[in-house]
Amino acid sequence: MTRLLDLYRHRALIGVLTSRELKARYRGSVLGYFWSLLNPLLMLAVYALVFEVLLPNRSPGTSPYALFLFTGLLPWNWLASSLTDAASSLLVSGALLKKVLFPAEVLPVVAVASQAVHFLLALPILLAGLLAGALGLFGPAVPLGWPLLQVPVLFVLQGLFLLGIGLFLAALTVHFRDTRDILGTALSLWFFATPILYNLADLKGHGVARLLAWNPVAPLFAAWREALFFGRWITPSAWGLLLLLSLGSFAVGWAFFDRLRDSFPEAV
Amino acid sequence: MLAPSEVVPALTDVSFRVEKGETFGVVGANGCGKSTLLKLVAGIFRPTSGRLEVDGKVSALIELGAGFHPEISGRENAVINGVMLGLTRHEIERKLPAIIEFSGLSEFIDQPVKTYSSGMYVRLGFAVAIHVDPAILVVDEVLAVGDEAFAHRCLDTIHEMSARGKTILFVTHALSLVEELCDRVLYLDHGREKLAGEPREVLAAYRLDVSAGEGVRLAGLHSRDQEALRESPEREARGEVTGADPAPEAVGGPDEPRETPPRAGAADPGPSPGADAPAAERPRRWGDRSAEITGCRLLDASGSERYAFRSGEPLTVEIDVVPRRPLDDFVIGIGLFTPEDLCVHGTNTDVDGLVPELLDAPATVRVSLPRCDLGAGTYLLDVAVHSRRETPYDYWRGACRFRVDSPVADAGVYRPERRWTSSGGVRWRTP
Numbered sequence: 042m043t044r045l046l047d048l049y050r051h052r053a054l055i056g057v058l059t060s061r062e063l064k065a066r067y068r069g070s071v072l073g074y075f076w077s078l079l080n081p082l083l084m085l086a087v088y089a090l091v092f093e094v095l096l097p098n099r100s101p102g103t104s105p106y107a108l109f110l111f112t113g114l115l116p117w118n119w120l121a122s123s124l125t126d127a128a129s130s131l132l133v134s135g136a137l138l139k140k141v142l143f144p145a146e147v148l149p150v151v152a153v154a155s156q157a158v159h160f161l162l163a164l165p166i167l168l169a170g171l172l173a174g175a176l177g178l179f180g181p182a183v184p185l186g187w188p189l190l191q192v193p194v195l196f197v198l199q200g201l202f203l204l205g206i207g208l209f210l211a212a213l214t215v216h217f218r219d220t221r222d223i224l225g226t227a228l229s230l231w232f233f234a235t236p237i238l239y240n241l242a243d244l245k246g247h248g249v250a251r252l253l254a255w256n257p258v259a260p261l262f263a264a265w266r267e268a269l270f271f272g273r274w275i276t277p278s279a280w281g282l283l284l285l286l287s288l289g290s291f292a293v294g295w296a297f298f299d300r301l302r303d304s305f306p307e308a309v
Numbered sequence: 310m311l312a313p314s315e316v317v318p319a320l321t322d323v324s325f326r327v328e329k330g331e332t333f334g335v336v337g338a339n340g341c342g343k344s345t346l347l348k349l350v351a352g353i354f355r356p357t358s359g360r361l362e363v364d365g366k367v368s369a370l371i372e373l374g375a376g377f378h379p380e381i382s383g384r385e386n387a388v389i390n391g392v393m394l395g396l397t398r399h400e401i402e403r404k405l406p407a408i409i410e411f412s413g414l415s416e417f418i419d420q421p422v423k424t425y426s427s428g429m430y431v432r433l434g435f436a437v438a439i440h441v442d443p444a445i446l447v448v449d450e451v452l453a454v455g456d457e458a459f460a461h462r463c464l465d466t467i468h469e470m471s472a473r474g475k476t477i478l479f480v481t482h483a484l485s486l487v488e489e490l491c492d493r494v495l496y497l498d499h500g501r502e503k504l505a506g507e508p509r510e511v512l513a514a515y516r517l518d519v520s521a522g523e524g525v526r527l528a529g530l531h532s533r534d535q536e537a538l539r540e541s542p543e544r545e546a547r548g549e550v551t552g553a554d555p556a557p558e559a560v561g562g563p564d565e566p567r568e569t570p571p572r573a574g575a576a577d578p579g580p581s582p583g584a585d586a587p588a589a590e591r592p593r594r595w596g597d598r599s600a601e602i603t604g605c606r607l608l609d610a611s612g613s614e615r616y617a618f619r620s621g622e623p624l625t626v627e628i629d630v631v632p633r634r635p636l637d638d639f640v641i642g643i644g645l646f647t648p649e650d651l652c653v654h655g656t657n658t659d660v661d662g663l664v665p666e667l668l669d670a671p672a673t674v675r676v677s678l679p680r681c682d683l684g685a686g687t688y689l690l691d692v693a694v695h696s697r698r699e700t701p702y703d704y705w706r707g708a709c710r711f712r713v714d715s716p717v718a719d720a721g722v723y724r725p726e727r728r729w730t731s732s733g734g735v736r737w738r739t740p
Contacts, residue, residue: 053392053397053398054392054393056398057388057389057392057398058389061378061381061385061389064380064381064385065378065380065381068380068381068421069380134376136372136375136376137375137376137393138353139348139353139372140353140369140371140372140375141353141369141371141372141375141376141393141394142351142352142353142367142369143376143393303355306348306353306354307354
């Protein structure tokens with residue numbers, strides 16, 4: 042528990058390391074920070090091309106499909122890249138753990154935090170898209186209004202959820218390096234198992250729908266959709282579930298990480 | 310994860326206490342646990358058993374510039390490094406000018422550190438680490454990098470910190486530095502505490518052990534040479550070498566490095582028939598083997614075989630000679646060389662006035678030096694048996710290798726007894 046307070050004490054360190062990550066990432070590239078905006082747009086273009094033109098989506102509830110996709114893809118990008126970075130964060134900075142007195146938990150936290158910044162940078166693009174959608178530029182008008190206020194809360198909950206899994210994966214990878222290799226495939230399976238390309242409600246009746254309901258991030262992505270795309274308020278029971286999942290993830294991830302902490306300097 | 314058999318305890322039964330303001334040195338061979346000890350003190354590792362108490366903020370100069378990011382500037386890295394070492398952003402911004410000044414990198418401070426040389430990297434790392442203002446400074450062999458001027462600066466800083474009452478833990482292989490800086494020294498051997506106390510005493514013990522260790526290694530080389538020697542008569546019997554032919558025959562194995570370059574023939578105690586041969590092809594052993602050297606050993610005062618000596622100790626060379634036929638003309642000689650092939654001393658029975666009468670059975674000849682006043686270093690011994698007209702029977706270069714250790718850091722191959730006296734306006738502090 043005192044360690045958790047330490048994590049708060051290290052906020053300056055987390056801050057400088059996160060800004061270092063961001064600075065270093067775009068140093069030397071011509072477009073710099075624009076990539077944070079451009080990348081999701083390009084990805085959106087690819088998915089829109091595939092699912093609007095090549096394999097047209099037939100569910101009426103998901104129209105306009107480009108916006109529908111975007112509201113799922115952005116949080117997913119944050120999830121996938123955070124976890125990938127977090128999983129190798131301890132190994133990449135092995136020198137720090139071995140040679141300097143360095144709080145190891147800071148590393149996966151920085152991985153999640155710097156990807157959160159990318160997410161926040163892309164958010165204005167999404168809002169612009171939603172505004173255009175509300176004006177009916179993409180077909181049926183998207184409802185846009187007060188339910189957007191739920192976004193900051195969802196952001197915090199997803200952050201907490203990712204910290205938990207990130208800490209868990211970081212600690213696991215130190216002792217079980219295969220994690221990094223498995224993670225890529227696992228993430229793409231997870232992507233299709235999460236209601237991003239489709240609406241979970243559209244699968245009612247399928248046997249697989251009941252299986253997919255067990256996906257721990259399904260409620261989170263459904264909630265993003267509710268707030269951003271459908272413009273609805275999330276029900277209190279859904280909030281309760283989200284809070285439970287996020288706190289649970291963080292508690293388990295932290296406990297696992299803390300348990301293995303002393304082994305890191307020698308094992309990385 | 311490591312299997313239990315792969316786990317080696319790095320430190321066992323080590324116990325010490327360093328008072329505030331002390332400078333404490335740790336010495337020992339590579340892998341003896343010095344760095345592990347420092348990492349324990351720095352809090353990087355945690356002891357698996359035992360107790361460790363550290364009172365005060367530690368700054369560890371173990372890996373300078375660890376965590377520098379190559380893509381961003383020296384200035385930004387210095388800030389981040391300072392925060393990593395426990396400063397607040399505000400403190401580090403305030404100290405930044407002093408850090409940059411100390412590092413001497415003001416021209417390059419806004420370049421990405423990937424453009425820095427390793428020396429510059431370390432300078433910046435050191436500059437940040439000492440500006441953290443720790444109560445305890447842990448220094449692990451970091452002064453070896455950086456140029457001379459910067460090394461002096463680092464040493465000055467360490468002196469200054471020690472004068473300001475900081476506690477310093479210090480690991481280095483530069484023993485003279487330990488002697489200069491430390492109040493007390495701990496000598497670790499295979500993760501165990503061997504000795505702790507006054508630097509002079511501990512370092513003398515350490516130096517002696519190091520040379521004894523080398524003695525074991527040299528003895529190993531020696532027995533290999535001796536085995537090679539035992540093989541050579543068989544080769545002769547197979548007719549690979551004709552007895553009358555003084556053609557060179559290398560005795561060492563094919564992979565034996567020829568560590569002795571050719572030497573001036575005039576310096577040899579015996580004949581050197583290979584003098585006109587191309588330098589690289591000079592043999593290690595030659596002669597017609599009318600008499601053969603079958604063994605050569607170094608003995609200490611108690612008569613036991615040894616290849617590491619302390620300067621001034623008695624030393625005896627023992628040579629086994631087997632004649633093939635009765636000889637009335639024979640001289641037995643030794644020559645002492647440095648690895649750089651400087652002849653330190655050469656003598657033989659003839660020079661020393663022993664007149665040969667008969668050698669008709671296996672014999673052992675000893676020459677004793679009551680005081681071997683050689684300076685610290687490795688030496689090579691040549692042994693030879695030849696005729697008085699210098700026809701070689703068996704000349705063997707580098708038959709023995711041994712190590713001499715000096716109790717103090719004097720220089721050269723000769724270590725005479727000496728006494729300093731003075732008069733007039735000069736005074737010496739009594740130790």
